Amino acid sequence: MARLSVNLNKIALLRNSRRTGVPDLLRFARLAINAGAQGITVHPRPDERHIRRADVPAIAGLLAPMRPRIELNIEGYPDDRLLEIARETKPEQCTLVPDAPDAFTSEKGWELAGDQMRLARPAIVALKALGARVILFIDPDPAVLDRVVEAGAEGVEIYTGAYAAAFRGDNSGALLDACAETARQAQARELVVNAGHDLNLHNLPPLVARVPFLAEASIGHELTADALEMGFAAAVRAYAEALKP
DSSP: OOOOEEOOHHHHHHTTSSSSSOOOOOHHHHHHHHHHHHEEEEETTTTTTSOOOTTTHHHHHHHHTTTTTTTTEEEOOOHHHHHHHHHHHOOSEEEEEOOTTTTOOOOOOOOOOTTHHHHHHHHHHHHHHHTTTEEEEEOOOGGGGHHHHHHHHHHEEEEEEEHHHHHHOOOOOOHHHHHHHHHHHHHHOOOOEEEEEOOOTTHHHHHHHTTTTEEEEEEEEEHHHHHHHHHEEEHHHHHHHTTTO
């Protein structure tokens, strides 16, 4: 069964709207784990608009007695800042995205041509030396997979935002096919297959049915939105259930 890694970015975004420290990020990490999450994801962007750099060692410390059973997944652009955070916290998984520092959200995968390959390769080597599993965020397109292998990454996270948008319009067949075929070809290359972006309780089951070997889904925004109605722990339990084949 695929692991659920709960992304705490939106909890941190809400906290950052006040100076009170509420909601408490560590409390929500505990709630997620107690409700069945098998990982915590954070994306410490340079502008610190949600997860702050100081949050990452605090979360790593909270998880310490449970690791590696409960994994820390750090997402981000592979610059010196992210590598320093990884050296401090030694995550089980590091998911690299090709975002510019001012990106609104991660909506574009690696192409790994030219400068991107020159950027990714040394970062992957450095992160693997720390013991991290290195995952590259990619579009649902098998064409990039050979370059993922060449770069030395151990897996991919397939961007599901376009699939989720098509699902809302009841026109998701082609994009679901693309996600499934990319996953199939990634598995054939012995790559770990993760997925993420705009996954929810409605569009997850068809994806899991087509990709029963999915290793992990990293989910934050939609889970947090559902939690406003269901409660946070109940939402985590529902998403963990939705990931069952």
